[in-house]
Amino acid sequence: MTIGLEHYLVLSAVLFCIGLYGALTKRNAVIILMCIELMLNSVNISLVAFSSYIVPLLLTGQVFAIFVMVVAAAEVAVGLAIILAIYRGLTDIDASNINLMKW
Amino acid sequence: MIPYQLVWLIMLLPLFSFIVNGLIVRPFIKPKSRVYGYITVGAIGVSAVLSIWALFSVMSASHHEIPVPDVTWMVLENGVTIHLGLILDSLTAVMLVVVTVVSLMVQIYSLGYMHGDEAGYYRYYTWMSLFTFSMLGLVLSDNLLFTFVFWEMVGLCSYLLIGFWFHRKSAADAAKKAFIVTRIGDFGFLAAILILFFNTGTFDIAALHGLVIAGTLGGTVLMWAAIGIFAGAVGKSAQFPLHVWLPDAMEGPTPVSALIHAATMVAAGVFLVARMFPLFEYSTAALTTVAIIGGFTAIFAATMGLVMNDIKRVLAYSTVSQLGYMMLGLATGGVAVGIFHLFTHAFFKALLFLGSGSVSHSTGTFDMRLMGGLRKTMPWTYATFLIGSLSLAGIWPLAGFWSKDEILISSLANQPVLFWLAMITVFLTAFYMFRAIFMTFHGEYRGGDESGDYKHTHESPLVMVGPLVLLAILAVIAGWWNVAGGFNEVMGAHGHEETRGFFGGLFGAFTHTVQGVPLPLISLLVGLFGIFSAYTIYIKKWITAESLGRVFGPLYTLVSRKYFFDELYENIIVKLALMKGLFTGFTLFDSKGIDGTVDGVSDVVISGGQAIRHAQTGQLQLYGLFIGIGVVIISLCVYFFG
Numbered sequence: 001m002t003i004g005l006e007h008y009l010v011l012s013a014v015l016f017c018i019g020l021y022g023a024l025t026k027r028n029a030v031i032i033l034m035c036i037e038l039m040l041n042s043v044n045i046s047l048v049a050f051s052s053y054i055v056p057l058l059l060t061g062q063v064f065a066i067f068v069m070v071v072a073a074a075e076v077a078v079g080l081a082i083i084l085a086i087y088r089g090l091t092d093i094d095a096s097n098i099n100l101m102k103w
Numbered sequence: 104m105i106p107y108q109l110v111w112l113i114m115l116l117p118l119f120s121f122i123v124n125g126l127i128v129r130p131f132i133k134p135k136s137r138v139y140g141y142i143t144v145g146a147i148g149v150s151a152v153l154s155i156w157a158l159f160s161v162m163s164a165s166h167h168e169i170p171v172p173d174v175t176w177m178v179l180e181n182g183v184t185i186h187l188g189l190i191l192d193s194l195t196a197v198m199l200v201v202v203t204v205v206s207l208m209v210q211i212y213s214l215g216y217m218h219g220d221e222a223g224y225y226r227y228y229t230w231m232s233l234f235t236f237s238m239l240g241l242v243l244s245d246n247l248l249f250t251f252v253f254w255e256m257v258g259l260c261s262y263l264l265i266g267f268w269f270h271r272k273s274a275a276d277a278a279k280k281a282f283i284v285t286r287i288g289d290f291g292f293l294a295a296i297l298i299l300f301f302n303t304g305t306f307d308i309a310a311l312h313g314l315v316i317a318g319t320l321g322g323t324v325l326m327w328a329a330i331g332i333f334a335g336a337v338g339k340s341a342q343f344p345l346h347v348w349l350p351d352a353m354e355g356p357t358p359v360s361a362l363i364h365a366a367t368m369v370a371a372g373v374f375l376v377a378r379m380f381p382l383f384e385y386s387t388a389a390l391t392t393v394a395i396i397g398g399f400t401a402i403f404a405a406t407m408g409l410v411m412n413d414i415k416r417v418l419a420y421s422t423v424s425q426l427g428y429m430m431l432g433l434a435t436g437g438v439a440v441g442i443f444h445l446f447t448h449a450f451f452k453a454l455l456f457l458g459s460g461s462v463s464h465s466t467g468t469f470d471m472r473l474m475g476g477l478r479k480t481m482p483w484t485y486a487t488f489l490i491g492s493l494s495l496a497g498i499w500p501l502a503g504f505w506s507k508d509e510i511l512i513s514s515l516a517n518q519p520v521l522f523w524l525a526m527i528t529v530f531l532t533a534f535y536m537f538r539a540i541f542m543t544f545h546g547e548y549r550g551g552d553e554s555g556d557y558k559h560t561h562e563s564p565l566v567m568v569g570p571l572v573l574l575a576i577l578a579v580i581a582g583w584w585n586v587a588g589g590f591n592e593v594m595g596a597h598g599h600e601e602t603r604g605f606f607g608g609l610f611g612a613f614t615h616t617v618q619g620v621p622l623p624l625i626s627l628l629v630g631l632f633g634i635f636s637a638y639t640i641y642i643k644k645w646i647t648a649e650s651l652g653r654v655f656g657p658l659y660t661l662v663s664r665k666y667f668f669d670e671l672y673e674n675i676i677v678k679l680a681l682m683k684g685l686f687t688g689f690t691l692f693d694s695k696g697i698d699g700t701v702d703g704v705s706d707v708v709i710s711g712g713q714a715i716r717h718a719q720t721g722q723l724q725l726y727g728l729f730i731g732i733g734v735v736i737i738s739l740c741v742y743f744f745g
Contacts (some may be wrong), residue, residue, distance in 0.1 A: 020731060024724050032724075095724055102721025 008049035015042035029083045029093040033076065040072045105153070105160040107171040110191055113153045113199060114239040117206075120146035121232035129225060139228040140214045147210055147235055151203035154196070161196040162593055168192040173245075183304055190245035190308065193593045197442060198242035198374055201449045202367050204577070206235045208570035209362040212457050215566040216358055216464060223267060227356070230267075234260035238367050242374060246306040247296045250375070254292065254335070257368045258285050264363060265355040277351040284348040288338015292375075295331025298324060312381045321385060329382045329389035332375060333396075340372025340426045343400040347668050349423055350407075353415040353469075357460030360415060365422050365456050366449035373429040373445050377438045390434050397430025398514070398521030403666075405531035409538070410663040413469045414459045417539050421495065422452055424528060428510055431521060436513025439594035444510055446590075447502035447581045451494040454574035458488035461563040461571065462543060471542040478544040480560045483568045485544045487575040492540055494578040496533035497630045499623075500609060502582030508612070508623045509585070515617060529626050533633025541641035583609070 022035030044065040051061025173188035237256035244250045266278030314320040341349035408420035433441030461484040478485040494501035514522040584590045586608035612623045652659045
């Protein structure tokens with residue numbers, strides 16, 4: 001069996017759904033952050049796959065994936081800083097308890 | 104033949120004196136300086152000379168009309184051109200002479216009369232100039248649009264001058280009343296202009312006349328247009344039921360009453376009907392309305408004049424009554440009859456008002472109960488006032504006799520019922536005028552205003568007596584113009600006058616018969632009987648006024664309270680129907696309807712927000728879930744329907 005574009009896309013979709021599920025259900029803020037990383041990287045896979053299958057001579061998708069990784073790194077830095085700040089205030093990083101912004 | 108540029112000048116000279124007085128010299132000259140008066144008198148004097156020239160030119164011109172070139176003011180998108188033009192026919196020429204001559208007399212008189220008024224002197228002359236300009240514009244204008252503009256301007260000047268002593272509440276109220284009541288009529292006038300423009304596409308008066316005579320404009324449209332125009336005239340000329348403002352307008356200075364509320368502005372209504380006369384001529388309903396309102400107003404106002412104690416109010420009701428006569432004359436006898444009475448009335452009524460001003464200048468009051476015996480100290484005022492009254496009462500051979508006579512003749516021919524009202528009014532007119540004379544000039548002096556001392560009463564200065572004498576001369580001779588039918592000829596009304604020469608006409612009045620009745624003689628006798636009745640009551644006191652008042656108790660109350668019209672308008676219409684009814688309804692609609700809608704919208708938003716804010720749990724992951732579900736739904740939609 002040859003590996004085609006659809007295999008990559010299915011992998012990407014599965015990873016994205018796992019990440020989304022984790023981001024919506026996990027209570028630990030650090031794990032939620034990790035799940036978001038998972039979603040971002042699943043997208044990276046589909047970008048690179050599209051690029052190499054559809055426009056093999058161009059590197060657009062790869063370059064874009066690297067951009068995403070850079071942004072993701074920055075996001076992790078900010079996200080962890082926020083989580084740390086919340087932990088200092090609440091001594092807890094359970095996402096279901098962080099609900100001060102409700103009605 | 105007068106050059107047309109000078110016709111423009113007749114109108115623009117008073118405007119010039121208005122601008123000079125009001126805007127240019129004011130910072131340099133003290134407010135009480137007589138210079139303002141001299142400027143106005145000068146400008147209006149030249150206007151008067153030009154007007155007389157214009158009248159003579161018109162009399163000798165072919166068709167009694169002098170063409171004046173138009174100036175195009177603006178062209179509308181649909182091709183309608185609006186001209187700024189003047190009309191100079193016999194009607195306008197007569198009105199020009201009336202307005203400028205009376206205005207000139209009044210301005211000269213005011214030099215003396217208004218002298219005591221420290222701060223208001225310049226204001227007075229500024230407004231009087233503006234008024235004269237507006238009035239001249241009104242009679243000269245050749246299209247309805249400008250007629251209406253000037254019509255409103257004379258109304259404005261009337262408002263300003265009635266409220267001249269605005270620090271007195273009664274004067275301020277009277278000014279407001281005059282303005283608002285005439286506005287009711289003006290609404291009809293404006294509606295009529297719009298009806299005419301909508302149906303014909305022109306404002307031009309001559310063009311409208313042409314359309315009416317050609318039969319293009321007729322039927323219901325013509326009737327409503329004519330009635331609308333007459334509504335404007337009813338307001339301006341203080342006809343029943345809008346007569347209530349004129350007696351109150353006597354709060355203004357007396358020369359203002361003489362000029363605006365006796366001779367010119369109130370006659371503008373009569374002028375307007377005369378100017379638009381073909382519209383009435385071709386609409387029987389409108390013409391009958393004019394006749395009935397005029398005839399009724401004549402007797403209605405005369406009865407109120409019988410019981411007033413304020414000399415100016417007697418004259419005011421007399422004016423209302425005489426304006427009713429003019430309307431009746433227009434409706435039954437045509438333009439020449441109505442305007443002839445306007446012409447003579449302007450002189451003798453202005454004379455009477457100025458005479459009453461002269462009396463109050465001396466005694467400090469207008470209340471006739473506080474006067475008496477003034478004929479010895481004020482011989483000139485007495486003599487001129489007597490001439491004016493005789494003229495108004497229709498005594499041969501003074502001006503009023505000739506003009507009133509024609510109205511009686513024409514109303515007998517066309518409206519026999521109204522003729523009898525008019526005949527009774529002749530008696531009432533003679534009676535109330537001589538009641539005023541006997542109370543003011545005869546008997547014992549009864550105190551006056553403050554001094555209460557007979558020797559303080561004095562004749563007025565020459566600057567006031569001069570105009571009185573000139574107007575008295577006009578009050579005698581003005582009627583002679585039509586003795587041999589000259590006036591009718593100028594106005595283009597040929598007819599019943601046989602050529603009999605001046606003296607033939609002058610003495611022929613006694614033997615002249617209409618339908619076999621010596622009508623002029625009868626009206627003269629009725630007038631003399633009115634004078635005699637006043638003589639028996641107020642001089643001989645065979646019957647005292649008090650006993651009459653007792654006998655006719657309820658009737659007397661009814662008349663002296665002006666038929667409760669003020670109460671009707673004030674209490675029933677304004678306070679009850681408008682304030683309690685309509686305005687309360689509006690208030691209710693505003694507070695419940697409008698405010699309710701606004702409040703309701705915000706209430707719905709607030710309670711809606713209260714209800715759904717619980718969806719905001721603060722749980723970030725829940726929000727994320729909803730976003731995710733949303734994305735899925737949108738994706739599915741795009742997949743299936745996109």
